[in-house]
Amino acid sequence: MQPDRPRAYCNRGLAYLKQQDFEKALTDAATGIEKDADLPLCYFVRGDLYFQKGEYQKAVGDLSKGLQLKPGNAEALSKRGAAHEHLGERDKALADYRAALEIAPDYKDAQEGVKRVTNN
Numbered sequence: 001m002q003p004d005r006p007r008a009y010c011n012r013g014l015a016y017l018k019q020q021d022f023e024k025a026l027t028d029a030a031t032g033i034e035k036d037a038d039l040p041l042c043y044f045v046r047g048d049l050y051f052q053k054g055e056y057q058k059a060v061g062d063l064s065k066g067l068q069l070k071p072g073n074a075e076a077l078s079k080r081g082a083a084h085e086h087l088g089e090r091d092k093a094l095a096d097y098r099a100a101l102e103i104a105p106d107y108k109d110a111q112e113g114v115k116r117v118t119n120n
Contacts, residue, residue, distance in 0.1 A: 006036035013045045017052075025049050040070035047076070051083055059083040074104035081113050093117050 013028035026049055032042035043066030050059035063080040067073060081096030094117045100110035 006032045006039050007041065008032075009035065010039055010041040010045055013042065013049075017045055017049055020052075022049055022053060038069055040066040040073070042066075043069065044073065044076050047083075048079060051079055054086075056083040056086045060087070072103055074100040074107050074110065077103070078107060078110040078113060081110065085113065085117060090117050 009028045009032035013025045013032060016022075016025035016028060025045065029042045029046035029049065032039055033046070036042075043062045047059045047062030047066060050056070050062060060080055060083045063076050063083065067076055067080070077096045077100035081093045081100065084090075084093035084096060093113065097110045097113040097117065100107050101114070104110070
């Protein structure tokens with residue numbers, strides 16, 4: 001792996017995110033985006049990071065950008081649905097959860113999201 005490549009920053013950011021080292025994850029995802037603004041993985045990583053930090057509006061923004069670049073990512077759709085849910089945007093949340101389930105019908109997070117949103 002070449003450390004100066006934008007994708008390398010995205011991958012390392014993902015590894016840091018999994019370790020819950022949010023500062024390093026944010027730095028690497030942002031660097032990857034600076035080097036190549038068309039890499040959806042960096043937006044997905046940073047969007048997930050913002051979600052975990054409770055910054056749901058920022059999460060929606062980054063996940064939306066990543067989905068614009070690479071549509072059809074069930075995990076990103078479900079995560080964006082959850083961010084919308086936290087923001088009280090039930091219709092948007094439900095739309096994202098359902099879109100995720102169209103791609104991956106067995107995706108548990110999206111299934112649970114639909115149940116939460118439709119039962120409240």
